[in-house]
Amino acid sequence: MDRGPLDRWRPRLFLAVALAVVVTFGTLGASHWQPGARDVDALGLLLALVGPVVLLTLPRRPVLAVLLAVGAVGAYLVLGYAWGPVLGGAVGVLVMVLLTGPAGRARVIAWSGAALLWGTVVGAAAPRDDAPRSAAVLGGAAWTAVALLVATGIRERVARAAALRAARAERERTAVATERLRIARELHDVLAHSLSAINVQAGVGLHLLDRDVEQARSSLASIKSTSRDALDEVRAVLGVVRGEDPPDGEDAGREGAHEPRSPTWDLAALPRLAEPLRARAVDVRFDVEPALLSEGAVPPRLAGVAYRVVQESLTNVGRHAPGARSVVVRVAREDHRLRVTVTDDGGPGGPPEERPPGYGLRGMRERVEGAGGGLRTEHGSPGRGAGFVVDATIPLPDDATEDA
Structure with a gap:
């Protein structure tokens, strides 16, 4: 499933709280430095905080989140409250939309929401005496585009990192499965051949036990030799599993003592x-x-x-x-x-x-x-x-x- 960095609630909570603090204090400061604007009251703060609240509560409904955030900004400006960081709440919602859910849908909604936001700003500013100049509006729109481009880059980088982690995990699983298969083959080859030989010699020894003691003794000696060789080979395979080499001087002259992979x-x-x-x-x-x-x-x-x-x-x-x-x-x-x-x-x-x-x-x-x-x-x-x-x-x- 296509997931973004803000599909998890913890980073989304951090962004919402940080944005709420900036919007609250920024709006109060803007009201102080813009005497001609309407003083910020409870309704103004409520409208200013719609963006952070929506960012936290509506990540699965991006279209509704964008409409609520843009509508709150439009109402805030039409009611004559001071210009300022109130726009940051709506931009934060656009960033949230871009960093959640399927990437293709998120891009369409976020960029469409940015166009709607600045269209609303232009429309709400028209009847106001303190309407910003066109250059200021274009500058704000440019900064919104920069924020969305940065969010897009973050999402792509996170996606690449996740893909690399998944590929690395898959390679590790494949390597483990391949090594298990190799070890199974080694143990099968060693044990099947050795146990087959032991079975044959045991049958010969049992058959000749009463009639030819020397031949039976030879069969038992062969069983001992074969089982010793099998144990040596199994020990070598297990040494590979554990990544161990025989201690210096131990089995130094035995074939396979330092058997590679x-x-x-x-x-x-x-x-x-x-x-x-x-x-x-x-x-x-x-x-x-x-x-x-x-x-x-x-x-x-x-x-x-x-x-x-x-x-x-x-x-x-x-x-x-x-x-x-x-x-x-x-x-x-x-x-x-x-x-x-x-x-x-x-x-x-x-x-x-x-x-x-x-x-x-x-x-x-x-x-x-x-x-x-x-x-x-x-x-x-x-x-x-x-x-x-x-x-x-x-x-x-x-x-x-x-x-x-």
């Missing part, structure tokens, strides 16, 4: 993501272009996006394609783009049933699109197998060492 894992760490699937006898093959494994070949932030895409894709294979026996992960550079493809065979039984995309696929898409790329997912066709394909393309900067 975007994931920075390099592509050489991809094979470790296959451990949960390999524990289930799934053949996971990595075809990563050797040039991409060298330091600085892919900006750390973009390598982190690729890492998360592969991580979530392998996690989804373990959760939604239990019959899969083979997974191929390809990472290559194509025309200034990093292309990541994860394909599984789906196993026996045909393609998995259609289901709404979960947080994992949504998070992958948001990550890739946030880096300026695109993500395509589809079920395999009969000619290509019954698996699932995740195909992500991420644009690379011209200078591969620059983090876009």
